[in-house]
Amino acid sequence: MNKKEQYTGCTISSNQTSCFENLTDEEKNLLEKNSVRVNYKKGETICKQGSFSTHIMFIEKGLVKVYLEEKTNTLVLKIVPSCNLLGLTSINEDFITYQYSALAYFETEIIQIDIHFFRKLLIGNAVFAREVINILNRNSVQVNGRFFCFTHKQSYGRMADIIICLSDRVFKNTEFELLLNRNEIAELSGMSTETVVRLLRKFKDDGLIETGNKYLKILDYDRLKIISEHG
Amino acid sequence: MNKKEQYTGCTISSNQTSCFENLTDEEKNLLEKNSVRVNYKKGETICKQGSFSTHIMFIEKGLVKVYLEEKTNTLVLKIVPSCNLLGLTSINEDFITYQYSALAYFETEIIQIDIHFFRKLLIGNAVFAREVINILNRNSVQVNGRFFCFTHKQSYGRMADIIICLSDRVFKNTEFELLLNRNEIAELSGMSTETVVRLLRKFKDDGLIETGNKYLKILDYDRLKIISEHG
């Protein structure tokens, strides 16, 4: 029987797509011709919500923050690692502009694929289209889970979530160099910077984690997990 | 130039799919054979999160609440009117169970389509697949907008949202019989029943709406709109 999954505020999809494997050699060739590689430095904007959507992006290397913005408000939808696609929403011609912004968390290499070409690929290759549907669905499920967490968990739980998430999915180690500052963690977990500071201190005082200068170490993974589930 | 859309907590997709128009006559025939019609009464469960996903559902008539649940918590993702599909997530074979629950708000007629057959349709007909992709994308955009609202707007704004939404999209009239009770409105707008009551009273006192026995009338649409945008 399936283990019943708990929702976590975790944003980082651990999925990696292999959708291009479904293309024929000829399609792959054409893909090559209709693509360009672009490198982004930490903090650079990869695509901007509201601007014309001219291409679909494939993350070749790096880590990308995908977020919504309106006035001064921001909502991080997901953090996307390498081997994932960005901008798929605009496959739909109703969405002539990007529906979200994306930004490089650090050094990131993107392959831009012409959107008209991408649409042609979809029409011409149903197996490929099917794989894209799968990607979209995995995405929704993940964002929905995050939505659930944001509305039902309080800060303790969300903080625990993000620590676990960083450990499990990004750095794959219980001890890691913390590349995000307090402000970025706040954004990710949907709370204020001050609250992040206070919670991290509390977790430290309680012996759950150890934090130093830009580094974080999990001391009591199990207890964090419990907080994640009940907080 | 495009008017810049504001996010609203509005849940009701005004989209209606016509994806089946892309099928050949033969496919339509097969579709007929692989489908059954089911009628649901108000409050009945149409599909249950966590149960095996055996079919995709098409809403022929009615109104459906789609929501996530975990323990005692609930999150309404969207309200879906007729001519829309449910359960598309499970096109992806990774999701052998439904990822959300759905319930009839009132008398609803559903066409259940065998999921294996639906998958075959997708593989066999790229135009159809493309339309399904469009549906999924419209869906995500809507749910994301709602996510944004829930995290950034406070109760006043969300309350205004829902009143406008009911008026514009469901009953298509500024005066309507309120089919939802306070508890259901609370669920929809992500707040407690008491808060809903208080806000409705406040809106009434401020001359924004008129409420009577199970009915609601908008008196000052423009001011509601302003509250929706700034609240």
Next chain:
DNA sequence: ATATTAAATTGATCTCTGTCAGGTATTATT
């Protein structure tokens, strides 16, 4: 090394909104 800017921290306060508890009105049932 010093100055300047940015990030992290801490404390105090304040507000929104949920919870609880107790009402009244409305609807359903016998």
Next chain:
DNA sequence: AATAATACCTGACAGAGATCAATTTAATAT
């Protein structure tokens, strides 16, 4: 019609977390 059961309403209270202001620490530039 009487009773039971919901739904609706109101007030009091409390707690989570945001905001503001001030200080310390770290990072960067001169």
